[in-house]
Amino acid sequence: MNVEELSGLPPGAVSHFRDQGIEELYPPQAEAVEAGATEGDSLVAAVPTASGKTMIAALSMLSAVQRGGKALYIVPLRALASEKKAEFEAYEEFGVTAGVATGNYESTSDWLATKDIVVATSEKVDSLVRNGADWLSDLTCVVSDEVHLIDDRNRGPTLEVTLAKLRKLNPDLQTVALSATVGNADEIADWLDAELVETDWRPIDLRMGVHYGNALNFDDGSTREVPVEGSEKQEAALVRDILQEGGSSLVFVNSRRNAEAAARRLGKVASRELTPEEEDQLAELAEEIRDDSDTETSKDLADCVERGSAFHHAGLSSTQRSIVEDAFRDRLLKVISATPTLAAGVNTPARRVIVRDWRRFDPSAGGMAPLDVLEVHQMMGRAGRPGLDPYGEAVLLAKNHDESQELFDRYVWADPEPVRSKLAAEPALRTHVLATIASGFARTREGLLEFLEATLYASQSSEPGRLERVADDVLDYLERNDFIERSGGASDAGAGDGAFTSAADLAEQNDREEELEATSLGHTVSRLYLDPMSAAEIVHGLESADDRPTALGLYQLVSRTPDMYELYLRSGEDEKFGELYYEREAELLGDAPSEFEEERFEDWLAALKTGKLLEDWAEEDDEERITERYKIGPGDLRGKVDTAEWLLGAAESLAREIDSEWTVAVREARARVEHGVGDELLELVSVGGVGRKRARRLYEAGIEEPADLRNADKGVILNVLKGKKTAENILENAGREDPSMDEVEPASGDAGGTTGDSSAGDEPNANDAETAESADADESQSSLGDF
DNA sequence: CAGCCACTTGTCTAGACAGCATGTC
DNA sequence: CTAGACAAGTGGCTG
Known part of the structure; x- marks a missing residue:
């Protein structure tokens, strides 16, 4: 079917597609149109990754908009939300507007109501339903991307319930569900009263195979010699092999450490094939990564990137993740070794995908459990870049003939599992x-x-x-x-009134x-989007506090709710944190479990560990020190801080709701974690442009509150803040009448500015060690080192 | 005696959504 | 009841 034959789309849409080089619809897309996608009919499209699912969604949504309706596109990840939004924003060319709604994105409900297409995460949609966003009843079309995630134990039920609610809100709603190929797409279609479009057609050929010994055997019977030389690993041989043809590869492994180790080794392979220009560009990227965060993880990543390889996992900051993804898409990076984050995330295709580890540690299974077929297929589906590669190759690694056979049976020839609802949990x-x-x-x-x-x-x-x-x-x-x-x-019968009961x-x-x-x-709990159990824990904790709770007490409290992802105790740490517990027991809220309830006590200590991490952050420890002390990546730290901020915000609302006298204490603890500062800096940090580092420097120079910014000697301020532009900006935000820094010279400050006049001024550590304040911090660090 | 390897032992394990009100260095 | 990769440490061999 040619795009010219499409009807019911907004004028200009067809030529927009043509401009993008889309002439002919892919077979699954044509099938979707025949099934009524552009006529408002519901449909389930179970098709492989990268076979044009987005186009099916686009056709449905655009035709719905053309009929005067409004469309919603539900995604599982924030990163995908921004990716899709960027794609749909191009429709503005012909008058169709798009907006995005996720937890961290700016968005008022009024503003979303004006958009034709809204992209949102399933949780955000759920939250919008809970908060009664009235534009939801104007929806005529909802697209659910990656709908097979209904199978996910944690987040699946949200998607399932949200879809059910949207359909109840508007019984005529067109539901378009996009799914990977799964075992029971027909069941999903039945559930949604939708037509089923199911196919394994792909725009580029995908060859699946198993590498063992010196040979790569494919599912079509063909074989390719890929010798393993010397002591190198199989994946190294496979990466080198395809790189010599100019193709990039993606290696999936089962742990962060494995990803980092593999990237280090593969850097040796990739660096041999780099041109001088590429080396320069990669060096720049490495610098960018080091600038983003001053941690061991960043240094390791940067070292790899310089050699054309990278690792990718959730310990990376979001900036670093996108740097890596973009550079790989631009073919600058030759190989990425990744945990499964990448398989579910934004589009990063490679000529060759290597699934190195097909088993993953699973405590509930008591050891290593094999990955789901669906999951492995998702990884393999990343093979082949449309328009760039003649075909994609997905390779599993076997150590012997038996394993090779097993991998063929288990993954290459196997059908994916059916999707099972987890709602009854x-x-x-x-x-x-x-x-x-x-x-x-x-x-x-x-x-x-x-x-x-x-x-x-x-x-x-x-x-x-x-x-x-x-x-x-x-x-x-x-x-x-x-x-x-x-x-x-x-x-309730008869319980209360005690009257006769006939x-x-x-x-x-x-x-x-x-x-x-x-x-x-x-x-309140429902609107705050809290797990009721978290809310109960917080309410109980606040009610049990006789004295004003300390920051650590509150941090430990929110850390033990089910909404906080667990930071678990490493071997030996149970003792460390056991000691910390006895030291600071009085600060913790609620009843501690007895030491003899081993499991619950461990959880309690794990929450204490997370709480302590948050306290360290709020005592202005460096990112580097924290990531090292807790053996986490920069992305983990930011994630923890983020979650704590959210939970403490919710806790503040709960405190108000139950008339707790500790509302202010909660608010302060939240503000400290949000900005990562001690309470004496809270006022300063509320001034625009002042973060934890600048605030500390200002404070040390005797500028302790916003009023001081308005009155203090400009020379002193400039000395602390370095750049004139920055200083002017901050003074303006502080409400100073004459913010201009023209002709002002830096003056050495009163308190701590003596060493601060170095011109570079980017040494965050240099000024930390000076004042009484940081002496305190040091003390707490050494005591931490001891336990 | 330094340097290299082969082998043993101990350690550790994926992911990331949400409120609210505005803006880090 | 179940694994396996890595890193650091150990010991033996060689030049």
Whole structure:
């Protein structure tokens, strides 16, 4: 089918596609159009990665907009949201507007209401539903990308419930679900009342194979000699082999450490094939990476990048991740070794994909468990760059003939697993049942069960009554913690009034439906997007505090909620943090588990470790020191700080809600973690342009609050802040009447500025060691080193 | 005696969404 | 009940 034959699109859309070099639709796309994608019909497209799924979405959304509607595109990751938004923004050329809504992106609901296409993460959509964004009922088309993630234990239920809610909100909604090829696409289509388009067609050939010995055997029967020379590893031989043809490769491994070690080794292979220009550009990139963050991880990454290789995992900062991804797409980097982050993330195709590790540590399995077929296929699907490579190659590594055979059977010839709803897991239901009640989707127990009937879980359930049972447990839990109230139902029967209970009364009570209503606290929890269990923990912790909680107490409190990802204890650390615990026991909120409850006590200490990390950050320790001390990457640190900020913000709302007297303490702890400063700097840091480092330098020079910025000698300020432009900017933000720095010379400051007049001024460590304040910090560090 | 290797032992394990109100060095 | 890669340490061999 030619794009010219498409109808129902906004005028200009077809020529836009033609300008992009799209003439003929790919077969799956044509099939989708035939199935009614442009006519508002629902559809499930289960097709391989990179076979034009986005185009199917685009055609559906654009035709919906042309009919006067509004479309929503749901993605699983923030990074994908920005990628898609950039793609859809090009439609502005013919008058179709696009916006993005994620947790960290600027976005007011009013502003989104004006956009034709909105891109959002599933959690953000869920949150918008909970907060009653009224434009949601104007939606006529919703696209769910990577819908197979419904299978995910943690985040799948959110997507599932959100889709069910959107469809309930607007029964005529066109639902377009894009999925990898999975075992049961037909079930998903049934659930969504949608047509199914299923194919394994790909725009570029994908050859899958297994490397063993000196040979690479493909699924089509062909063989390629790839000798392993000397002591080199198989993946090194494979990377070198394809690099000599000018192709890049992607190596998937199962741990961060493996990714880093492999990148280091592969750097030797890649560096042999670099041109001088490439070396220069890579050196620049390496510099950029070192500038982004001053940590061991950054240095290691930069060292690799200089040689044309890189590692990629969640310990990298988001900046570093995009640097690596972009450079690989520009063919500057020859090889990336990555954990599975990359397989699910933004598009980074390579000529050859090497799945080195097909087993991953899984404590629940007690050891190494094989990866899902679906997951391996997702990785393999990254092979082949459209328009650049003649074909893509996906290779598994075997050590012997038996393993080679096993890999063919297990992954090459195998079909992916079916998608199974994980909704009946209690943690998932806890949060979604509360949200469903709070946002009025269900007002009775019956109504709740009816709503749950509309989920994929219900359509798949082989165990009748399971969902009902778990739902009842969850309702009990929510009621016990004052998140909901039940009234009028059979369970209340006779409990209160003690009056006579006749058979007739009983019958009547059983007939009457039990009503469910969220309490004010329950509404708050739902809107804040907290797991009810986190909220309960925080509420209980705040209520149990007799004295003003310390920052560490609050940090440990939020760190032990299920919304904080666990920082786990390494061997030996249980003792270290056990000591810290006895030192600072009094600061912790709520009841500590007994030491004899080993598992719970470990969790408690792990939360203390995370809390201590946050305290270190709020005591202005360097990023480098923290990442080294806790053996984490810069990305992990930022993630922790981010989450803590969010949770403490939520805790502040909860504190207000329950009239806690510690609201201010929570707010202060949050502000300290947000800016990474001690409380004496909180005022300074509220001035635009002043962060943790500048604030500390200003404070040391005797400028302790914004008022001082307005009155102090400009020479002193300039001396601290270096650049005139920066100084002017900050003075303006502080509200100084005459911010101009013209003709002002740096003056040496009163307190700590004596060594500060070096011209470069970029030594963040230099000024740390001077004042009483940092002496404190040092002390806490040495005590930390001891335990 | 230095340098290299082969082998042993101990350690450790993927990922990342959300509120709210505005802006790091 | 289940693994395996890496890094650091150890010991033996060679020149």
